[in-house]
Amino acid sequence: MAGKCNCPCCPRTKEPKAVPLPSVTTLAPADHLWSTGKDKAVNLRMEGSGPGSETPMTIHQMFLETVESYGDHPALASKQEGQWVTVTWRQYYEQCRAAAKSFLKLGLERYHGVGILGFNSPEWFISDIGCIFAGGLATGIYTTNSPEACQYVAANCEASVLVVENHKQLVKILQVKDQLPHLKAIVQYKDELQPKLPNLYTWAEFMKLGEEVPDEQLDAVIGSLRANECCTLIYTSGTTGNPKGVMLSHDNLTWTANAAGVMSQLSHGEEVVVSYLPLSHVAAQVNDMWIGVRFAGTTYFAEPDALKGSLGTTLKEVRPTAFLGVPRVWEKMQEKMKAIGAKASPMRKRVADWAKSIGLQYNYSAMNEEHAVPWGFMLANNLVFKRVRSALGLDRCKACYTGAAPITKDTLEYFMSLNMPLLELYGMSESSGPHTISTSNSYRIMSCGKVMPGCKTKLDNPDQDGNGEICFWGRNVFMGYLNMPDKTEEALDQDGWLHSGDLGRHNQNNFLYITGRIKELIITAGGENIPPVPIEDAVKAETAIISNAMLIGDKLKFLSLLLTLKCVVDDNGEPTDELSPEAVAFCQQHGVTATKVSEILANKEPAIYKAIQEGMERVNAKATSNAQKIQKWVILEQDFSISGGELGPTMKLRRPVVVKMYQEKINKMYGVENQ
Template identity: 80%
Template sequence: MWMGLATGIYTTNSPEACQYVAANCEANILVVENQKQLDKILKVKDQLPHLKAIVQYKGEPQQKAPFLYTWAEFMKLGEDVPNEQLNAMIDSLRANECCTLIYTSGTTGNPKGVMLSHDNITWTARVASAMVKGDSDEDVLVSYLPLSHIAAQMVDIWVCLSLAGTTYFAEPDALKGSLVNTLKEARPTFFLGVPRVWEKMQEKMRGAGAKASPMRKRVADWAKSIGLQYNYSVMNGEDAVPWGFMLANNLVFKKVRAALGLDRCKYCFTGAAPITKETLEYFMSLNIPLRELYGMSESSGPHTVSIDEYRITSCGKVIKGSKTKLENPDADGNGEICFWGRNVFMGYLNMPDKTTEALDEDCWLHSGDLGRHDEHDFLYITGRIKELIITAGGENIPPVPIEDAVKAEVPIISNAMLIGDKLKFLSMMLTLKCVMDDNGEPTDELTPEALDFCRQHGVTATKVSEILANKEPALYKAIQEGMENVNTRSTSNAQKIQKWIILEHDFSVVGGELGPTMKLRRPIVVKMHQEKINEMYAVATDKQ
């Protein structure tokens, strides 16, 4: 994470950011997490003429140097500083000055330093706090995302300060499985989960359900049907409560919420990446409706939010005091989503050309995302301009809806990535659901849900490698049928998937295929598997 003033204190856990600071920033003090991060900074220290000190806040530096400090040593330096000096520094701050730098994830190019002002931060935090109607001193949040990410910084730090709430910090391996332990301990009153967090919860609950007795399965299925009906009624503003809801709530819903640590949660949010309708409906069926929100680093986090009013697959309505418009909409109303408001950033650090690309003359922020509004002004994200696949025939195809449709059709699939830019037809790379190890790396072992899918199709394999080695006919047939079902809903032949392959390993943050919020890093995945892609299209060309 990087925080501070333009020439102040910065912290980092990103190797890309280390290189960026060497070229662009005038950091006086750098705060690093551990020895590994310290080693990265020391490699470029000669390129940092303004650097006075490096602080390592976990453990002690292995090297000895007058500019290296432990966290305890760093804290002692301030003991003799008079309050008058501190107050003078605080008084010198201005609302329109840079408060924090948030580096973009780099999923579509090199990371960029997003400059957010004090006004950006404080205004957005106050608006967000007012929307959730927090109870002062009583609200609890759980922090698990890297604080280099705008969602974590805004919610875990600034909104929590605005609410006078309490933030619980999860274990470092939160996204590898321990997050639920922190949730059960903290019992947050609000929780923002990235889609992969909700998907992992869904997979584990389905895996547990597959092992339940027939009677428990019937009860759970009945309760979930009631829960889905009830939450659709609430979403549509209807007062009718289905018969049996209170019983289902006592038998199933309350227990599920308690098991997940969400029994006190007033709102469960999802954002930072696309989420499937299947996952949304799954949690609706458990009486845990997920409210989608949408924004970006450049908008200080949230720009549209679903609170009391929501629509499934919509990311809500624009926050009070801001505006949204759709630039150059097509016949279906899909246009580029543009933001305006006090949450819109100052610009990119030392990148005036990129700033001009993002902000037009009227200070509208161009998101690069495609969306549409319904008749009630709910915003729906329909694609991303930079992610659009433009085939050799000139057809513009948003990949996410097709990828989500394939994953919904074939439950054994973990990740699906559509290929076809500048190519004659569409193909897809697939990964199978597998167990992740303690380091967050994919193993060869299939998940319980994947094993259940295999058993349903008469396949005894327990490992990804076994499926690939044997090219299990029944499983490959099931996947092909799922592809064909998706293709029947295509609006043109150009949008049909012609070929697909299964990769040896699932995508992960550790492997580099996913960003910190589990967003697919498409250019990197293409580069990693370029040889397989070439083979797939070469075989198709040979056959033609």
């Protein structure tokens, strides 16, 4: 049974204060749909009727509505000394007010940032929302950032306060503190303070700081908040140049949380999610925090080592009603399940294969809205599907989502065969997260769903096959990039449409398919445009030992590939030299005893190199032209990782970074002398 929090900073009995709110239609004066000044309001993309016409509201108004209806319902749950401890919506609200008062006490200025640097936790949420209540700009900073990258974000948002998780993150800030002229205080929310420094506070000290701040002072700030003003900054992890601060308004977040939840058919007071993806990323923030506030859901916080192995245990304990995984999370689950399946008895394997064929048949039928239930489905469900869901902790899960990076057809079909269709979402930081959503009764494999009601999509400059640049319109479209008018003008056209840089097409039923990314398109020396992802996915699907594949060939005479092999990841998320169980099994199937990546590379293991080459030939046989055939490939010494810099925070490939890192190997494949 979850315990109740009794710490001194968690008021338990106080009723929420009646706060003088502006009339719900009061918006700050504005002249434009966009702005690059943090204190400038924007016009909202309101519709005359229907889903885009709802009355705008601030974060505080949305939160207070939930507290009034669900005050005693659990809002947050986190592990303390091995036990789940819950905080109700009323307690959560009071803690956000207490944090807001402490920020005011520390001198948080209006429209200045509060940087939050740490793994997902109640303190993260309370710092974020407390900052917004106090009139600041909530700013997540990636835990993987270097001290210099932390300094850039904190300086760019003029952070008055930085909230850090532990000593490791504190050390980064202390290294750059002298380059942060607006910084007034640092709060560390976990572990003992090692250095006792002025203006450095524990979480308990911080929460007490504002006790003397009168309610009236905070209420005056809350009462001055406007729905069309900025409240949050999301920094895009730029592959080149400095990250851009995406300015999101109260309305961006409150409207999008409602629209996404309604489209996904969420029930008020019934939803349960596990928070583990980086909260500095818009997808996690909207999914874990804002939809939770709008629909009075309960957010359980995973352990900091979630992506290194503990997530499975948390899922089994929590049994969420919806689960969002980036493609790499689903791929890891798939690899693990395949490894377990490989050790099963021949009889069990036959049963599993039979059940999966039934599952795939059933889900394709459901996807095409035919709803034909194949013979044996109930038996397969009882023998296999239900057991798999229970083993994963997803037995209560009504929807399994994937987004933030491309996913392979192989992984999608694998989960469909287990009666767990993965529903793709699509959007970007600049669209406050989701723009198109797949739902359990409306999805197509390899499509990222249909546009949210109240939003619009247009395809700019379509080619003869209907592929054009995907452009967004709706109340989810951001305000602009902080202090970057030139970049804002690149993203938003004169009419206010957001240009995504992604290429896509619609099918006859208005499902959106992403077909490439303009900047990722490889234009060969012969002038042919080639989207790399389908070729990379095909190579990975053909050869089970390959972990990552990256296509090279921009402005070059032919295509080549950088490959990495599947390996074991250590406790810090770093790739090791040990081959993964699936890779070892692949080697054994080909009569090879190697267990390390280095062993395969040292001997250029003929059987493995031959198997990979045969996979390439199968992919090349399906190529639409000679220019799309892979001529050369090389295996790299280690897999891509976030810590290595090749992958972004959501495991998205950072192509320019990889090219730079492996330029020497690329030059060698093309016979170019290294300078």
